[in-house]
Amino acid sequence: MAQSLDLHPDSGLLRGIGLFETMRAYRGNIIYFNQHIARIRSSGKIFGLELPFSTGKIRKIVKRLLALGSLSDARLRLTLWQDDGGSEIMVAASGYKPYPLNKYKQGFSAGIASLRQGQDSFLAQHKTSSRLIYEANFYEAQRRGFDEAIMLNQRGDITEATRSNIFFAKNKTLFTPALDCGCLSGITRRVVGDLAAQYGIELYEGRFTLEDLYAADEAFLTNSLMGIMSLRRVENKYLIKCKTLKITGLFMREYNGLLRRG
Numbered sequence: 001m002a003q004s005l006d007l008h009p010d011s012g013l014l015r016g017i018g019l020f021e022t023m024r025a026y027r028g029n030i031i032y033f034n035q036h037i038a039r040i041r042s043s044g045k046i047f048g049l050e051l052p053f054s055t056g057k058i059r060k061i062v063k064r065l066l067a068l069g070s071l072s073d074a075r076l077r078l079t080l081w082q083d084d085g086g087s088e089i090m091v092a093a094s095g096y097k098p099y100p101l102n103k104y105k106q107g108f109s110a111g112i113a114s115l116r117q118g119q120d121s122f123l124a125q126h127k128t129s130s131r132l133i134y135e136a137n138f139y140e141a142q143r144r145g146f147d148e149a150i151m152l153n154q155r156g157d158i159t160e161a162t163r164s165n166i167f168f169a170k171n172k173t174l175f176t177p178a179l180d181c182g183c184l185s186g187i188t189r190r191v192v193g194d195l196a197a198q199y200g201i202e203l204y205e206g207r208f209t210l211e212d213l214y215a216a217d218e219a220f221l222t223n224s225l226m227g228i229m230s231l232r233r234v235e236n237k238y239l240i241k242c243k244t245l246k247i248t249g250l251f252m253r254e255y256n257g258l259l260r261r262g
Contacts (some may be wrong), residue, residue: 018081075233107232
């Protein structure tokens with residue numbers, strides 16, 4: 001999103017593909033920092049971008065930035081791009097603005113994105129600066145009064161939301177689109193996978209349609225800033241068909257516990 005990059009016009013990121021990670025600091029602890037750095041390093045190898053510092057050095061830079069801003073709970077963005085002199089990074093931090101608690105209880109609403117992602121696009125599996133399709137779909141959804149937009153690929157499979165991964169549950173089994181549908185391997189997505197294994201909940205990754213989603217008992221979205229957010233409605237269809245969001249509620253509690261424990 002242009003306004004969040006805060007780049008000088010001469011920046012190398014404007015002349016080619018750049019990579020970024022969006023992280024959350026909670027009570028001074030950078031949540032899943034190592035996993036974020038590992039992901040951007042892995043993507044960097046594909047795009048010819050190399051982090052110029054060690055993971056430990058980057059952590060010190062981020063910690064210093066938090067201290068300078070007197071930030072305990074913060075939104076962090078690390079950007080990596082190619083400049084004339086080699087790879088460059090930029091770290092930006094701002095105070096974390098949480099969603100109201102009742103939003104997690106009531107859940108998000110989502111529209112269906114009009115622009116589709118190519119399932120064979122390798123860009124979809126990396127957090128790159130090439131995000132026009134995501135931003136266009138997100139702002140169209142907001143204009144229509146939704147919190148998010150569910151994206152489909154050219155085959156009509158669900159891929160992800162513009163800012164989050166998507167999960168849905170049916171008969172106590174959890175489902176999420178496979179990465180080869182054209183979606184990002186989100187950090188919180190992986191946490192949900194670990195929690196599902198911990199609690200003996202079957203998790204299937206595969207190809208799913210909107211009809212599969214509409215038939216779900218419950219659904220939720222995940223990303224590193226909001227954590228786990230219940231998804232209540234897609235277009236004019238309500239997804240919650242049970243009185244208690246058992247799987248969503250369980251994962252919300254467990255994820256929040258992970259945050260508190262650091």
